[in-house]
Amino acid sequence: MRTVSKRLEELYYKTDRCVRCGRCIVVCPTYNATMNEAMLSRGRIRLVREYVEGSLKLSERLKLYNNLCLGCGACVERCPSRIDTPELVIQMKEEMNKQEGMALTDSLLLRKVMTSPQSFRRVIRLLSLNRKIGVTKILPEVLKSKEQILPEIPEKSFRDLYYKNEKKQEQTSPRKFRVGYFVGCLTNALYPSLAFDMIKVLEQHDCEVIIPEESVCCGLPHQAYADNTQALQLASKNMQAFLDKKVDYIVTDCGSCGHGLKHYQSLDWNSEEERLRAQEFSSKMLDIHQFLVDVAGLKVGPKPIEDCSVTYHDSCHLSRNLKVKSQPREILRSIPGVEFKEMPEANWCCGAAGSYSFQHTDISQKILKRKMDNVKSSGAQYLTAGCPGCMMQLDHGKREFSLQTEVLHPIQILARTF
Amino acid sequence: MKLENVARELADSIGRNKVSTATEDLICYSYDVSTYIKRPDIVVKPETTEDVAAVMKIANREKIAVTPRGSATNNCGGNIPLQGGIVIDMVGMNKILEIDKENLIAVCQPGVINGHLKAEVAKLGFFYPPDPQAMDMCTIGGNIATDAGGPQAVKYGVTRSYVLGLEVVLPTGEVLRTGGKMIKDVSGYNLTQLLVGSEGTLGIVTEITVRLIPMPEARRTMLAVYDDLTDASVAVTRILDNKVVPSMLELLDKTSAVLIQNYIDSGYPTDAEALLLIEVDGSKAEVDTQIIKVRDICSSCGAREVRLANTPEEAEAIWAGRKSGFAALSAYKPVVLPEDCTVPRNKLPQMMRKVQEVAQKYDILIPTFGHAGDGNAHPHICYDPRHPEEIEIAEKAIQDIYKEAIALGGTITGEHGVGIVKKELMPLQHPELNLRLMAAIKQIFDPNNILNPGKGF
Numbered sequence A: 001m002r003t004v005s006k007r008l009e010e011l012y013y014k015t016d017r018c019v020r021c022g023r024c025i026v027v028c029p030t031y032n033a034t035m036n037e038a039m040l041s042r043g044r045i046r047l048v049r050e051y052v053e054g055s056l057k058l059s060e061r062l063k064l065y066n067n068l069c070l071g072c073g074a075c076v077e078r079c080p081s082r083i084d085t086p087e088l089v090i091q092m093k094e095e096m097n098k099q100e101g102m103a104l105t106d107s108l109l110l111r112k113v114m115t116s117p118q119s120f121r122r123v124i125r126l127l128s129l130n131r132k133i134g135v136t137k138i139l140p141e142v143l144k145s146k147e148q149i150l151p152e153i154p155e156k157s158f159r160d161l162y163y164k165n166e167k168k169q170e171q172t173s174p175r176k177f178r179v180g181y182f183v184g185c186l187t188n189a190l191y192p193s194l195a196f197d198m199i200k201v202l203e204q205h206d207c208e209v210i211i212p213e214e215s216v217c218c219g220l221p222h223q224a225y226a227d228n229t230q231a232l233q234l235a236s237k238n239m240q241a242f243l244d245k246k247v248d249y250i251v252t253d254c255g256s257c258g259h260g261l262k263h264y265q266s267l268d269w270n271s272e273e274e275r276l277r278a279q280e281f282s283s284k285m286l287d288i289h290q291f292l293v294d295v296a297g298l299k300v301g302p303k304p305i306e307d308c309s310v311t312y313h314d315s316c317h318l319s320r321n322l323k324v325k326s327q328p329r330e331i332l333r334s335i336p337g338v339e340f341k342e343m344p345e346a347n348w349c350c351g352a353a354g355s356y357s358f359q360h361t362d363i364s365q366k367i368l369k370r371k372m373d374n375v376k377s378s379g380a381q382y383l384t385a386g387c388p389g390c391m392m393q394l395d396h397g398k399r400e401f402s403l404q405t406e407v408l409h410p411i412q413i414l415a416r417t418f
Numbered sequence B: 001m002k003l004e005n006v007a008r009e010l011a012d013s014i015g016r017n018k019v020s021t022a023t024e025d026l027i028c029y030s031y032d033v034s035t036y037i038k039r040p041d042i043v044v045k046p047e048t049t050e051d052v053a054a055v056m057k058i059a060n061r062e063k064i065a066v067t068p069r070g071s072a073t074n075n076c077g078g079n080i081p082l083q084g085g086i087v088i089d090m091v092g093m094n095k096i097l098e099i100d101k102e103n104l105i106a107v108c109q110p111g112v113i114n115g116h117l118k119a120e121v122a123k124l125g126f127f128y129p130p131d132p133q134a135m136d137m138c139t140i141g142g143n144i145a146t147d148a149g150g151p152q153a154v155k156y157g158v159t160r161s162y163v164l165g166l167e168v169v170l171p172t173g174e175v176l177r178t179g180g181k182m183i184k185d186v187s188g189y190n191l192t193q194l195l196v197g198s199e200g201t202l203g204i205v206t207e208i209t210v211r212l213i214p215m216p217e218a219r220r221t222m223l224a225v226y227d228d229l230t231d232a233s234v235a236v237t238r239i240l241d242n243k244v245v246p247s248m249l250e251l252l253d254k255t256s257a258v259l260i261q262n263y264i265d266s267g268y269p270t271d272a273e274a275l276l277l278i279e280v281d282g283s284k285a286e287v288d289t290q291i292i293k294v295r296d297i298c299s300s301c302g303a304r305e306v307r308l309a310n311t312p313e314e315a316e317a318i319w320a321g322r323k324s325g326f327a328a329l330s331a332y333k334p335v336v337l338p339e340d341c342t343v344p345r346n347k348l349p350q351m352m353r354k355v356q357e358v359a360q361k362y363d364i365l366i367p368t369f370g371h372a373g374d375g376n377a378h379p380h381i382c383y384d385p386r387h388p389e390e391i392e393i394a395e396k397a398i399q400d401i402y403k404e405a406i407a408l409g410g411t412i413t414g415e416h417g418v419g420i421v422k423k424e425l426m427p428l429q430h431p432e433l434n435l436r437l438m439a440a441i442k443q444i445f446d447p448n449n450i451l452n453p454g455k456g457f
């Protein structure tokens, strides 16, 4: 046996319970896209076991296979022993980072680009410029080849519009809830109109909406790449930004950010005091659909919307990690004029999984095709998802496979009624 | 020739992306559900029959062992490359080639998942009955090789009953075609049926022709609860005596009912000694009269409670428990060996009692459930490999159980196969003459003994 981190060792012993039954075959998207056992939960577990036992060396291939896990968690639900393969994969990443450091591009991306919404946005803008006029020698090669995944980039980000150009509305009468709205990097850069719809819907639900300018990236990418130091720093900043404002709830429109924020309480904090604060923060955090249906009491506006059919894609983080499945559907079903059409395999990962679609385009593409086939078979005019990461991938799928379906967030449809 | 040269020749002949010798890949093809692990030297992933034939020609010339693999859900060690060599992974050949509505026939490649074939033919109103409980993940190729069956065997038979024709690559690399779309054919020895259940030791299946039947119009499920295991076993015989053939007839003992109910809420009582799960199917009128008849028989045999499922959802919940049986036990202990003794149906009560005695003797839990209508019981031996004393006891218990099964005129495996796991038990069941004939057949198909060597007998 090698000496590995305590967490990895713990998980290793849990994998004693992988009986190799193959039930994960039914749900693992990477296996179904490649038909390769190394791309299956059962295979990934075997590889980690042999690594920990010392019969397998660290290699580029091992790294690749490990990194190719989407972390979607579909296998965990299906596994009789509830083996947490996504967590195992993250711990294995950490182990590999420790052994030989993080790849330069990964670490650049994580430390420089993905820490604040605005620097993330600058890179995105560069990519879109590249698409328009083909400038860039400065972009890392990894990013350049992937820019077709991005949708049309709006001229201005949400932050540009909200803090600089628009006069923030002052609240007049006191409201029932004081709600902090966490605007994630993707909503900010790619879907500013979603953010404005969020504000509108929240206000219609008797909320005072607070959007702290100091908030930063939720840190999920850093958690996923096992960059614990950065993850802690980002979490501290966000905790301060929101808790200092004394909000009742913190809501987000992004399943992935929601999962990242909820996870603050389980990060490896240095002091009990910080851990308690993280617990307070995480307990106030709710996904928007959850907040509207379970806390605020859902309201639908008076404006009629034209008859349309809508389907819904379950984001992995939203449905499996945050367990939000019924609320978005309930919202869509309660809008007059909307016919809700469930698609087959609604909770099958779309292949976005954070930066996955940028880094492993081939497999991501195959997974996406399966999703788009299912969307098509639902026959719906609108495709909704509770996560801008999924929306970006689905938008790309729509262009790639020439679908007419328009991609939206459920809240955007709800906002049309007000 | 050195192995790396063989790998290079394989890559040149079928394509580089279909051949790997990377350690990480070899590790991923070194296991199945059994407790054995052994790395192959080369993994190949053919996409066509020609690919398979090319691989076999090279392997036969070089006398390198080849082990076929589907979804690796068998628990007898069938996929373990005992001598290293090549593992040939068939899951990439996964197309349904034809569903012939006029002849009620489907033709498919070996990597097609059983449940996928079922679903596709059901869309056209047809039924492919063989239903191993791993149907959502196991392949038709694997099913042919192990002659897989499931709860519906009591009425509809096992895989064997549906296979009409095969395309098989022999160990020499020659391509054999047997049978076809005809329902009747008495010309010559039936090679198709010889290949079904041959556990990948005679040839590699590359195409399969199966018979379909019309989907029954209706089905109805029932759960009968017993305070005495023998009463439940008697009820099984009584139902069949009374000329009702249920489409499923499953028996669960108390230990398994408790473990399953803890794992997934299926509404199983946890204080009963035995449960019978019964489904009847057929025309609507038939189903309605049969289910009443079965209910009355169950009651007259001492059932403490009989529950009829009133909706498809209720029925599904009852079966979900049974289907999760193996999963539920896996959640209880890290190693679960589903033993597979089958006895003449009327000997089932004796067999079940023996299992209980063995459990008491060694002071262990042996959850037992199985296809009561077929006399097929699965006593599950569960242990933790980090406790060597548990392994020792497990081995003794297994021996005791199989001695009893043979004494009752039964078999060492009803549906899981011999592989490595049951090899030593073969002489217990088969006279020397039978084994000699089997060896001779193997010799004709595979003169160099390269296809899945060391398995079966």
Ligand SMILES: Cc1cc2nc3c(=O)[nH]c(=O)nc-3n(C[C@H](O)[C@H](O)[C@H](O)COP(=O)(O)OP(=O)(O)OC[C@H]3O[C@@H](n4cnc5c(N)ncnc54)[C@H](O)[C@@H]3O)c2cc1C
Binding pocket: A020, A021, A022, B032, B033, B067, B068, B069, B070, B071, B072, B073, B074, B075, B077, B078, B079, B090, B110, B131, B132, B133, B134, B137, B138, B139, B140, B141, B142, B143, B144, B145, B146, B147, B148, B149, B150, B151, B199, B200, B201, B203, B204, B205, B206, B326, B327, B415, B416, B452
């Ligand atoms: C949870 C669970 C429940 C199960 N329930 C049942 C059950 O109810 N009934 C039952 O019968 N079995 C059951 N099984 C066992 C298993 O599912 C069957 O044996 C199944 O037929 C194996 O299919 P596979 O695709 O996994 O084949 P594999 O396990 O990969 O292979 C099985 C054997 O077939 C050979 N083989 C595979 N493909 C080919 C091919 N194309 N040509 C030639 N040989 C080939 C292999 O060499 C091996 O010897 C269960 C297993 C599990 C894990």
Ligand code: SF4
Binding pocket: A017, A018, A019, A020, A021, A022, A023, A024, A025, A041, A042, A045, A075, A078, A079, A080, A081, A082, A083
């Ligand atoms: S479902 Fe779980 S126990 Fe079964 S093979 Fe997959 S990881 Fe292992």
Ligand code: SF4
Binding pocket: A027, A028, A029, A030, A031, A039, A040, A041, A044, A068, A069, A070, A071, A072, A073, A074, A075, A076, A085, A086
């Ligand atoms: S987390 Fe998703 S991609 Fe990773 S092994 Fe599990 S099912 Fe497969």
